[in-house]
Amino acid sequence: MKAIMHIVEHDLRNFFRYKWWLVGLISMNLADLFIMAIVYNYMVSSAVIAQYDTYFKFFAPGLTVTGLFASAFMIGREINMERRREVHHYMLSLPMTRMELAIGRVLSGGIRGMIYMSPLLLTCFVFLGFPTVWELLVILIVLFLMALGISGLSIAIAVSTASLEKFITARGLVYYTLFFCSSVFYPLSLIQQLGAEGKFPAPLVILAEVNPLSSASDMIRSFLLPDLPAFSYTSILNVVVFSAIFILSAAFAYIKILER
Amino acid sequence: MPSIIQISNLTKKFGNIVAVDHLDLEVEDGEILGLLGPNGAGKTTTILMLATVIRPTEGTATVGGFDIRKNPEKVRELFGIVFQEPKMLWVSTPWDIVNWHAKVCGLSTEERKRRVKEVLESLDMWEHRRKNVHALSGGMRKRVELAKVLVQRPKIAIVDEPTAQIDVVGKHRVWNMLRRLRDEGSTLILATNELYEADELSDRVAIMHRGKLLVCDTPKTLKDSIVGGDIVEIQLENDASAKIVEELKNFKEVVNILQVKPCILRLYLNKVEEVVPKIMNTLVKKNVPVTSIHMSEPSLDDVFAHYTGLTIEEAQKSGE
Numbered sequence: 297m298k299a300i301m302h303i304v305e306h307d308l309r310n311f312f313r314y315k316w317w318l319v320g321l322i323s324m325n326l327a328d329l330f331i332m333a334i335v336y337n338y339m340v341s342s343a344v345i346a347q348y349d350t351y352f353k354f355f356a357p358g359l360t361v362t363g364l365f366a367s368a369f370m371i372g373r374e375i376n377m378e379r380r381r382e383v384h385h386y387m388l389s390l391p392m393t394r395m396e397l398a399i400g401r402v403l404s405g406g407i408r409g410m411i412y413m414s415p416l417l418l419t420c421f422v423f424l425g426f427p428t429v430w431e432l433l434v435i436l437i438v439l440f441l442m443a444l445g446i447s448g449l450s451i452a453i454a455v456s457t458a459s460l461e462k463f464i465t466a467r468g469l470v471y472y473t474l475f476f477c478s479s480v481f482y483p484l485s486l487i488q489q490l491g492a493e494g495k496f497p498a499p500l501v502i503l504a505e506v507n508p509l510s511s512a513s514d515m516i517r518s519f520l521l522p523d524l525p526a527f528s529y530t531s532i533l534n535v536v537v538f539s540a541i542f543i544l545s546a547a548f549a550y551i552k553i554l555e556r
Numbered sequence: 557m558p559s560i561i562q563i564s565n566l567t568k569k570f571g572n573i574v575a576v577d578h579l580d581l582e583v584e585d586g587e588i589l590g591l592l593g594p595n596g597a598g599k600t601t602t603i604l605m606l607a608t609v610i611r612p613t614e615g616t617a618t619v620g621g622f623d624i625r626k627n628p629e630k631v632r633e634l635f636g637i638v639f640q641e642p643k644m645l646w647v648s649t650p651w652d653i654v655n656w657h658a659k660v661c662g663l664s665t666e667e668r669k670r671r672v673k674e675v676l677e678s679l680d681m682w683e684h685r686r687k688n689v690h691a692l693s694g695g696m697r698k699r700v701e702l703a704k705v706l707v708q709r710p711k712i713a714i715v716d717e718p719t720a721q722i723d724v725v726g727k728h729r730v731w732n733m734l735r736r737l738r739d740e741g742s743t744l745i746l747a748t749n750e751l752y753e754a755d756e757l758s759d760r761v762a763i764m765h766r767g768k769l770l771v772c773d774t775p776k777t778l779k780d781s782i783v784g785g786d787i788v789e790i791q792l793e794n795d796a797s798a799k800i801v802e803e804l805k806n807f808k809e810v811v812n813i814l815q816v817k818p819c820i821l822r823l824y825l826n827k828v829e830e831v832v833p834k835i836m837n838t839l840v841k842k843n844v845p846v847t848s849i850h851m852s853e854p855s856l857d858d859v860f861a862h863y864t865g866l867t868i869e870e871a872q873k874s875g876e
Contacts (some may be wrong), residue, residue: 310648385604388609390627390632391660
């Protein structure tokens with residue numbers, strides 16, 4: 297446990313070394329929300345966003361989830377850099393088990409995601425409404441679980457790709473697939489309707505339905521916005537499965553690939 | 557002395573390349589073992605296997621009684637490593653790097669603070685402790701890398717090229733620190749391609765070339781093992797006659813004589829300290845006046861050349 301905390305400390309310290317960069321990124325996310333969402337409000341069919349009141353209110357939870365995704369993914373970039381500079385030799389030589397090291401890295405990626413996301417989530421609360429204590433607890437637990445999964449996914453990619461170029465390409469593919477095949481930017485009901493009408497590929501509709509980003513965004517929306525259907529807790533299963541797969545992948549990659 | 561590390565048949569292959577080839581070696585408790593060889597000899601790969609960073613393809617080693625394959629966690633608790641290239645992210649500061657390392661190695665808060673300050677001061681890094689690593693010179697980064705092990709004081713310290721990029725004054729200071737670490741109870745494995753460094757520091761030297769261990773012994777024994785390794789250059793007042801050259805060849809310790817100039821003889825021999833007085837007596841008896849005499853012992857470079865047929869520079873080039 298102590299070793300895991302040391303790794304978390306190491307990674308959080310590195311995270312805060314880029315504090316002005318982080319401030320810049322969060323500001324950009326907020327600018328996205330306040331500029332893009334307001335403009336889109338006038339572009340999007342009112343029938344599509346009627347139940348959410350405005351596109352701003354629809355988009356704010358989605359943006360929070362994408363912010364969480366991008367920041368939790370940052371740990372992968374650092375681990376990839378460590379691998380290229382062979383700093384991972386040092387990490388692997390430390391007096392701790394590989395499992396402690398892998399768990400520490402996944403955990404710190406998740407915590408970093410939560411820290412980055414908190415101003416965005418707070419913005420949601422201010423403009424959309426505050427959740428109950430129970431709802432807040434559920435939101436935080438689900439988002440943290442998702443952050444751990446994202447962190448695991450990024451670590452698995454980072455240690456499997458030797459070059460920065462390959463890592464960035466893989467990251468781009470994951471970002472665009474998961475961001476655009478989700479309910480982050482447009483309602484899931486619209487994607488399903490387009491799919492039924494044959495205007496959107498069926499496999500991408502399925503991906504949007506099982507995508508943990510969709511589950512997390514819709515969960516926040518259903519807790520914060522009135523008049524939406526009650527949140528189905530079974531959709532949390534998507535997040536749980538996603539996290540379990542990628543936490544295990546990260547551990548496996550760390551133990552098997554780096555030590556080769 | 558009992559062995560703290562027993563390496564047996566240790567092999568590492570990267571695809572078709574055999575980086576370490578069936579290595580058998582023992583490291584004694586409390587010694588400084590110099591692992592000498594050119595770049596690409598397999599020194600760093602051996603170290604990484606011992607430290608359980610990479611897995612051997614074949615063979616194994618026991619470190620402090622623990623098998624590196626079966627008990628890697630126990631093995632890691634015994635080691636501290638100074639890597640050849642400093643392993644640190646460039647946004648970190650020396651203080652953070654060394655302090656965090658000490659924390660991970662289990663030093664108490666009080667002890668950690670005291671040792672970190674003491675070591676960074678002794679390495680002239682205290683003033684630079686808050687600078688980002690990217691603002692430090694190569695030598696300073698190497699000193700930070702070294703500080704980690706000096707603070708840790710591990711049971712076994714592995715130091716890979718400890719004085720690379722460090723200036724001459726700094727080198728001597730680092731050597732003294734490594735000796736002190738040994739005197740305080742650590743066993744040291746010193747991987748280097750600097751022959752003088754290996755000679756200065758090592759209790760025993762293991763020479764590696766192309767993944768294989770060629771020989772391992774004390775520097776003195778290794779030097780003495782070279783037949784005709786000692787060189788004596790005698791300058792005579794007059795030209796040396798063929799008769800006197802023959803006379804000198806009769807000494808059983810003399811392996812060869814080269815007449816560099818008519819009045820200068822270069823003798824390749826063994827046991828220089830025993831035979832030179834005898835040679836001088838002969839020359840005096842034969843009334844052959846001597847102007848000067850110069851003696852030199854073989855260096856580890858000669859030992860390396862003896863076993864590989866290459867100087868270390870040539871081996872370095874052929875390995876690149």
